[in-house]
Amino acid sequence: MKVLAVTGYKPFEIGIFKHDDPALFYIKKAIESRILALLDEGLEWILISGQLGAEIWAAEVAFSLQEEYPELKVAVITPFFDQEKNWNEKNKELYEAVLAQSDYTESLTHRPYESPAQFKQKNRFFIEKADGLLILYDEEVAGSPVYMLNEAKKAQEKRGFPIYMITMDDLRSTVEDYTFYEE
Numbered sequence: 001m002k003v004l005a006v007t008g009y010k011p012f013e014i015g016i017f018k019h020d021d022p023a024l025f026y027i028k029k030a031i032e033s034r035i036l037a038l039l040d041e042g043l044e045w046i047l048i049s050g051q052l053g054a055e056i057w058a059a060e061v062a063f064s065l066q067e068e069y070p071e072l073k074v075a076v077i078t079p080f081f082d083q084e085k086n087w088n089e090k091n092k093e094l095y096e097a098v099l100a101q102s103d104y105t106e107s108l109t110h111r112p113y114e115s116p117a118q119f120k121q122k123n124r125f126f127i128e129k130a131d132g133l134l135i136l137y138d139e140e141v142a143g144s145p146v147y148m149l150n151e152a153k154k155a156q157e158k159r160g161f162p163i164y165m166i167t168m169d170d171l172r173s174t175v176e177d178y179t180f181y182e183e
Contacts, residue, residue, distance in 0.1 A: 001038055001162070003045040005126040005148075006031075008054025008136025008166070013143040016053075019090060023171075024057065027136065030166045030174045032061045034134050038164075039069055047130055049122055050076045050083060050098065052091055054136035054145070059098045073103035079122035080109045123151040132162035141168060 016023060035043065035058070046062045048055035062074045076099055084095045099105050108122050126148065127133065133152045137145040155161035 001041050001043055001131040003047055003130045004035070004038055004043055004132050004134055005047045005130035006055055006058040006134045007048070007051070007126075007148045008058075008134075008145050009143050010051060010053040013053070014141075019094065026171055026174045026178065027054075027166075028057055028061050029178065030170055031058050031134070031136070032065070033174070034164055034166065035061060035065065035072075038132075038134075039065070039072065044071055044073060046072065046074045047126060048074070048076055049126070050078050050095060052087070052095070056094060056098055057136075058134070059102065063101050074098075074101070075104040075106075076102045077105075077122070077125070078107045079118045080111055080113050081107050082112050085112070119147065123148045127151045127155045127161065132164060134164045134166070136166045138165075138167040138169075 011017065011021075014023075031054070035046070046058060048059055050056070059074050059076070062072055066072055084092050087095065108125055109118050133148065135145055135149055135152070137143065137149060139146075139149075149163070152161055152163050156163055
């Protein structure tokens with residue numbers, strides 16, 4: 001596996017409203033664990049669209065791993081220009097920091113937001129270009145990542161496209177693992 005698309009919940013979808021929420025430590029550890037396992041299988045690129053939440057967190061994890069794994073690269077391919085236009089300043093700063101550190105940035109459509117079709121196009125593009133999907137999502141807790149997941153499931157049926165999920169149970173296990181080690 002060379003290219004891993006990553007997506008998942010936006011912060012508000014899982015009750016995270018601060019950039020220093022303690023839950024982020026565990027979420028990032030769960031993401032890191034999955035990425036590390038795939039690095040051993042030849043992973044070279046993390047592909048995100050730059051959405052707040054799981055995608056930005058995955059990029060931050062990848063950047064922290066680059067010291068030990070310099071071959072790991074991050075690509076940010078946005079669905080349209082200026083996706084951050086209506087975000088608050090803190091979120092814009094976070095996004096711009098990720099763009100500045102990424103190895104490749106591009107917009108799929110070289111236009112501002114026009115319609116939900118741009119998100120559908122982005123989902124299809126990601127699943128077509130990636131060798132697998134890492135998704136922070138639990139099918140029992142609905143949210144926006146379901147659209148990318150549905151696209152990935154179609155690819156899984158057609159060509160055995162791998163889907164790696166991080167569910168709420170996985171996050172609970174990560175918390176337990178780290179709580180156990182701290183005691």
